[in-house]
Amino acid sequence: MSSRPVPIGAIKAAVFVLALGPLARLLLLGTTGEFGGLGANPVEFVTRSTGTWTLVFLCITLAITPARRLTGWNWLQRLRRMLGLFAFFYGALHFTTYFWLDQWFDLAAIGKDIVKRPFITMGFAAFVMMIPLAVTSTDAMVRRLGRRWGKLHRLVYAVAVAAILHYWWHKAGKNDFSQVGWYAAVVIGLLGWRLVDRWRKRVVTRVTA
Amino acid sequence: MLIRIPPRHLPEPSEITPRAVWSQRRRIVQAAAAGIALPAPGWLSAQTTRPDTRPESKLAGKVSPLSTLGANDKPTPYKDVTTYNNYYEFGLNKEEPAVAARALKTRPWTVTVEGEVDKPRVFDLDELLKLAPMEERVYRMRCVEGWSMVVPWVGYSMSELIRRVQPNGNAKYVEFVTLNDSKQMPGLRSSVLNWPYVEGLRIDEANHPLTLLSFGLYGELLPNQNGAPVRMVVPWKYGFKSGKSIVKIRFVEKQPMTAWNRAAPQEYGFYSNVNPEVDHPRWSQATERRIGEDGFLARKRATLMFNGYADQVAGLYAGMDLKRSF
Numbered sequence: 001m002s003s004r005p006v007p008i009g010a011i012k013a014a015v016f017v018l019a020l021g022p023l024a025r026l027l028l029l030g031t032t033g034e035f036g037g038l039g040a041n042p043v044e045f046v047t048r049s050t051g052t053w054t055l056v057f058l059c060i061t062l063a064i065t066p067a068r069r070l071t072g073w074n075w076l077q078r079l080r081r082m083l084g085l086f087a088f089f090y091g092a093l094h095f096t097t098y099f100w101l102d103q104w105f106d107l108a109a110i111g112k113d114i115v116k117r118p119f120i121t122m123g124f125a126a127f128v129m130m131i132p133l134a135v136t137s138t139d140a141m142v143r144r145l146g147r148r149w150g151k152l153h154r155l156v157y158a159v160a161v162a163a164i165l166h167y168w169w170h171k172a173g174k175n176d177f178s179q180v181g182w183y184a185a186v187v188i189g190l191l192g193w194r195l196v197d198r199w200r201k202r203v204v205t206r207v208t209a
Numbered sequence: 210m211l212i213r214i215p216p217r218h219l220p221e222p223s224e225i226t227p228r229a230v231w232s233q234r235r236r237i238v239q240a241a242a243a244g245i246a247l248p249a250p251g252w253l254s255a256q257t258t259r260p261d262t263r264p265e266s267k268l269a270g271k272v273s274p275l276s277t278l279g280a281n282d283k284p285t286p287y288k289d290v291t292t293y294n295n296y297y298e299f300g301l302n303k304e305e306p307a308v309a310a311r312a313l314k315t316r317p318w319t320v321t322v323e324g325e326v327d328k329p330r331v332f333d334l335d336e337l338l339k340l341a342p343m344e345e346r347v348y349r350m351r352c353v354e355g356w357s358m359v360v361p362w363v364g365y366s367m368s369e370l371i372r373r374v375q376p377n378g379n380a381k382y383v384e385f386v387t388l389n390d391s392k393q394m395p396g397l398r399s400s401v402l403n404w405p406y407v408e409g410l411r412i413d414e415a416n417h418p419l420t421l422l423s424f425g426l427y428g429e430l431l432p433n434q435n436g437a438p439v440r441m442v443v444p445w446k447y448g449f450k451s452g453k454s455i456v457k458i459r460f461v462e463k464q465p466m467t468a469w470n471r472a473a474p475q476e477y478g479f480y481s482n483v484n485p486e487v488d489h490p491r492w493s494q495a496t497e498r499r500i501g502e503d504g505f506l507a508r509k510r511a512t513l514m515f516n517g518y519a520d521q522v523a524g525l526y527a528g529m530d531l532k533r534s535f
Contacts, residue, residue, distance in 0.1 A: 040501065043504040176399075178399075
């Protein structure tokens with residue numbers, strides 16, 4: 001391969017613009033009404049769209065490490081923080097849609113939902129667990145936390161599992177697992193790769209020891 | 210991105226009934242029911258029929274006194290009624306049936322009526338269309354998913370048909386079976402439900418005057434995605450109880466095993482009466498979003514017991530524990 005440095009600044013800018021695409025689409029559909037607009041039930045449309053993109057960005061973020069190791073493209077690592085923050089961004093929009101447009105700040109109803117309904121409990125848990133990850137994403141925080149930073153950010157695995165359960169249980173009563181099944185497979189694959197990787201490393205160290 | 214080209218027959222915004230006209234409607238209907246002579250309200254029928262409809266698909270009905278709407282109820286725009294549909298035989302997404310059901314052949318069509326009746330019969334659709342005078346019934350429609358619409362249906366009471374086939378003493382329940390034709394219905398490939406789609410009512414529910422056998426909406430024959438050519442409308446129950454594209458009606462002695470009850474008995478009971486006090490396991494049923502109205506601009510509205518038809522139907526369930534028989 002060439003020794004030319006990867007234009008990481010340009011790649012980052014491009015990824016940033018692309019990652020705003022789903023939001024731009026919602027704004028465009030909502031304001032122009034073109035292409036059927038947001039449909040007959042705009043709140044449902046926005047809820048589902050932001051939820052889906054949260055999960056997509058979570059999966060992309062989790063795919064960075066395996067992809068970097070498989071390809072040897074170490075610069076991929078430098079996109080990870082931004083992608084993770086976009087997962088949080090769409091998650092926050094998803095939560096806000098529920099909190100505002102769906103429930104209209106009815107705290108009693110929201111509290112009841114979170115306690116009584118496992119699928120909402122899981123979604124809420126996933127969102128809450130993302131907050132410390134977003135807050136500690138700055139360079140200063142990485143330095144300050146040192147080794148503990150890595151430990152804390154393992155929470156992303158729990159976020160991914162909670163997000164899948166949230167989506168899965170949402171679909172459970174309708175027996176419609178076609179889409180959530182694919183996402184679950186991707187998340188299982190990405191987490192499974194890490195387990196296998198860890199196990200192999202352990203075996204290798206034992207053999208060489 | 211999915212580029213959706215709207216079909217040509219969609220109405221212009223100008224064709225949708227203005228709220229002011231509709232809020233008058235109830236008063237006029239009540240006045241008519243009370244026998245007060247009114248000048249022929251020409252706009253009344255005109256506003257629930259679409260002027261650009263092809264003549265062969267028109268289906269007019271006399272405004273029924275059973276169309277009782279609240280002050281906050283106005284008909285949901287035709288476009289929403291016909292593009293936001295749960296009809297799993299044509300796909301799991303609500304936008305799919307409007308496209309996938311276009312090719313459904315609704316003629317010739319027969320409805321077989323059998324079981325515990327003295328006069329079992331196979332009705333041709335044309336016979337059914339002439340069986341009783343068509344009425345326009347504007348009903349609220351509450352989906353179990355937490356949204357609702359107001360639909361001007363055209364049809365007649367189910368009891369008109371029941372009385373002609375003469376159920377015998379064993380007929381305790383009525384079962385409604387939807388078309389099950391995998392050549393025409395791509396959604397049947399999915400195993401979400403056990404096909405065919407079966408719904409059922411207790412015989413007294415089926416005989417209740419509100420229970421409608423519907424052939425049309427907005428003054429025209431039913432669009433395919435809304436359950437053409439003939440469907441049930443049971444306005445005090447969640448929408449899924451109102452079976453679409455019916456090919457068979459069976460009178461039976463035992464409570465039928467219905468499609469959703471079989472798929473998830475803890476979530477969908479046989480009765481499935483609209484009840485704000487009995488939550489669905491995964492969401493509250495206390496409120497609902499009226500399609501076309503509630504959402505970005507307004508909060509959801511309170512769901513009414515029996516979808517607001519308690520005065521007419523609560524008696525059917527006297528002495529029953531509605532939390533248990535949900």
